[in-house]
Amino acid sequence: MDLLAAYLDHLSHERGLSPLTCENYARDIRTLQGLAGETPFQDIETAHIRRFIATLHGRGIGGKSIARALSAWRGFFAFLSRRHGIDNNPCVGMRPPKSAKALPQALSPEQASRLVDIEDGDALALRDHAILELFYSSGLRLAELINLDLDGLDLSEGTVTVTGKGNKTRIVPVGQYAIAAIQKWLPQRALLKSEEETALFVGRAGKRLTPRAVQYRLKTWAIKQGIAGNVHPHMLRHSFATHVLQSSGDLRAVQEMLGHANISTTQVYTHLDFQHLAKVYDQAHPRAKKNKP
DSSP states (O other): OOHHHHHHHIIIIISOOOHHHHHHHHHHHHHHHHHHTTOOGGGOOHHHHHHHHHHHHHTTOOHHHHHHHHHHHHHHHHHHHHHHOOOOOTTTTOOOOOOOOOOOOOOOHHHHHHHHOOOOOSHHHHHHHHHHHHHHHHOOOHHHHHTOBGGGEETTTTEEEEEOGGGOEEEEEOOHHHHHHHHHHHHHHHHHSOTTOOBSSBOTTSSBOOHHHHHHHHHHHHHHTTOOSOOOHHHHHHHHHHHHHHHHOOHHHHHHHHTOSSHHHHTHHHHHHHHHHHHHHHHHOGGGOSSOO
16 A cells, blocks of 8 residues: 555645645655665654654755654654554654754845836736735735635735635735736736636636746846845745834734744744844944944
8 A cells, every 4th residue: 555645645635735735745755765765664663763864964954854854754654553553653752953043034125115116018027016016015925826816806805815824714915006916917817817717817828827937937027126136935925024023013913914823933023123123223323333433
């Protein structure tokens, strides 16, 4: 019996996890298979897992990635225990090595405004303008934007309804610039979309955009707009969170809009906010200036 296939079927159909999440689980468990070699799953013990973690760490894999893999392995063995009589979960009590926690990269407000303020030259530019404005306006994840259907949009209320991690649905406000950009895009969408396509954002062929297509278009626009660095969709989400938090100081509201299950996930943006404040202090306070008068 293909235990991995059975587990992925369980994740997809019983737990309702997204295809992307299932792919991530599959990748991590295939890594486990590769590390185990000829050792079958039922014979893997805690000592094996400890060695596998050390091997990944030795390859330069970060603590966060190892923690994700270990979580996937733990869930996989729990499934085998419930469904296939394997009573040993060798991952219980195992902890990944700690690694320095990198702060998410965010654009400055000026950079973000310049990036999203593109010219509406043709149908695809109109679409891309709406995508960029919506990313920055509402802090959506890439998968949430890709999977957004037309009926999830309520322009009269200024909201979108998206399904995020864990198949959880939330309603997110949409700003006036994003609303205006979407209103310009909708007539072009009607001309481009295939007959039964429900996606808000479609490509030349009238089908729902792929994640890679959005990533490519964003990089292209970043270059055109003179934004240096590796600009990606999640950077606009980080920028949204950072800028809203800097303006409002309302961590709970940012947590709700981002769809974070735990506020500790959102608290990383308080560190970014402190960096901003520290920079202002260093530039403005007389006692912080390096050159004495």
